[in-house]
Amino acid sequence: MTIAVNPTQSGEPIFYLADEHPHPEGWSTSLGFWIYLMSDCLIFAILFATFGVLGGNYAAGPAPKDLFDLSLVAVNTSMLLLSSITYGFAMLTMAQNRIGQTQMWLAITGLFGAAFIGIELTEFAHMIHEGATPQRSAFLSAFFTLVGTHGLHVTCGLIWLVTLMVQVWKFGLIEANRRRLMCLSMFWHFLDVVWIGVFTFVYLLGVLR
Amino acid sequence: MNTDTHAAHADHHHHDDHAHGTFSTYLLGFVLSVVLTAIPFWLVMGGALPSKQITALVIMAFAVVQIVVHMIYFLHMSTKSENGWSMMALIFTIVMVVIALSGSLWVMNHLNSNMMPIHEMTGMK
Numbered sequence: 001m002t003i004a005v006n007p008t009q010s011g012e013p014i015f016y017l018a019d020e021h022p023h024p025e026g027w028s029t030s031l032g033f034w035i036y037l038m039s040d041c042l043i044f045a046i047l048f049a050t051f052g053v054l055g056g057n058y059a060a061g062p063a064p065k066d067l068f069d070l071s072l073v074a075v076n077t078s079m080l081l082l083s084s085i086t087y088g089f090a091m092l093t094m095a096q097n098r099i100g101q102t103q104m105w106l107a108i109t110g111l112f113g114a115a116f117i118g119i120e121l122t123e124f125a126h127m128i129h130e131g132a133t134p135q136r137s138a139f140l141s142a143f144f145t146l147v148g149t150h151g152l153h154v155t156c157g158l159i160w161l162v163t164l165m166v167q168v169w170k171f172g173l174i175e176a177n178r179r180r181l182m183c184l185s186m187f188w189h190f191l192d193v194v195w196i197g198v199f200t201f202v203y204l205l206g207v208l209r
Numbered sequence: 210m211n212t213d214t215h216a217a218h219a220d221h222h223h224h225d226d227h228a229h230g231t232f233s234t235y236l237l238g239f240v241l242s243v244v245l246t247a248i249p250f251w252l253v254m255g256g257a258l259p260s261k262q263i264t265a266l267v268i269m270a271f272a273v274v275q276i277v278v279h280m281i282y283f284l285h286m287s288t289k290s291e292n293g294w295s296m297m298a299l300i301f302t303i304v305m306v307v308i309a310l311s312g313s314l315w316v317m318n319h320l321n322s323n324m325m326p327i328h329e330m331t332g333m334k
Contacts, residue, residue: 031291031298038302045306049313074250081242084283088235189283193276199246200272204253208261208268 026179033183037190040153044194047149051142051202056209059137064206067132069123073203076119077195080154083112084192091185099173102181106165109188113158120151143202150198153191160184230285238282245275 090105124144127133134144164184167177230238249268251257258264280286280299288296 031294034291034295035298038298041302042305042309045309049310052310052314053317070250070254074246074254077246077250078243081239081246084242084279085235085239088230088239088283089232092230092232092235186284189279192283193279196246196272196275196279200249200268204249204268205265207253208265 026176029179030182030186033186037186040190041194044146044149044197047142047146048197048201051146054138054142055202055206057138059139061137061140062130062132063139064203064209067127067130068203068207070203070207072119072123073199076116076123077199079112079116079119080192080195083109083116084189086112087185087188091181094173094178094181097173099168102173103165103168106161106168106181110158110161110165113154113161113188117151117154117158120147124148147198147202150191150194153187153194157184157188157191160187230282234282238278241278241282242275245271245278 086105086109090102090109093101093105127140132140134141161184164177164180167180171177249271252264252268256264258267286295286299290296
């Protein structure tokens with residue numbers, strides 16, 4: 001850290017840092033990304049709070065008991081959980097520089113993620129077909145907003161995953177790609193954490209109510 | 210060139226600080242998550258507990274435990290990561306989330322009970 005005196009200023013000297021001490025590229029990325037995830041967490045908290053307040057307002061429409069198929073939700077949950085562990089394996093093989101296996105585990109993660117989105121969209125389509133649209137009641141508006149936002153995050157994660165697979169395929173496991181895969185790992189596991197809240201508070205407690 | 214090697218070295222160091230976990234910690238986290246997911250589903254679908262309120266409390270407790278398991282085994286949270294700044298950010302977020310959730314539910318619940326039909330309000334002075 002060097003301190004320079006600006007000579008052009010007459011009278012008292014002005015001290016300032018001539019240059020910040022150098023940081024390696026991406027040194028603060030994981031903390032910055034973590035702070036992004038925390039802000040994302042606040043978005044989900046507000047949507048959960050909205051669902052908590054409005055979740056019982058059925059407007060004489062369908063209730064969770066009539067709509068939710070818990071065995072389907074259980075399958076969906078296991079898809080996301082399996083994708084979490086396969087992403088973990090991708091990170092482990094990445095640490096060992098085994099690029100082929102990393103790509104394979106990333107692809108498997110993507111397939112589980114796609115299965116999750118597919119099942120969720122099927123469920124939404126089924127509900128909308130039965131007349132349980134977001135416009136039907138406050139409960140359904142809050143439900144579609146919360147679960148839809150999570151689904152949108154997973155979709156973005158899938159697009160990001162495919163992008164990174166292309167990056168790794170073209171440039172290999174370079175430092176930048178390792179950092180990106182690390183960020184996506186945090187994002188993916190974070191979405192699984194949010195899903196724990198969704199299946200507990202929306203589906204299980206909804207059916208109990 | 211010099212900066213590149215410096216960066217590579219520093220990143221490598223950085224890399225070491227972040228334990229990615231091992232195969233066994235990932236597997237342990239996964240098995241714990243499966244158990245912690247399966248039990249709440251079984252409790253609700255099978256109706257194993259006598260009262261709905263007890264079931265609700267138990268599955269919420271399972272959710273909290275599972276979130277902690279995910280944080281430790283999948284997100285590798287510890288008080289040491291990023292010199293404790295990730296933990297600071299997490300604690301701040303948890304405080305905000307608790308205020309937002311409990312505050313919303315509490316206030317709106319009060320609002321609901323104060324918006325009861327008139328005949329129930331007359332005796333409330």
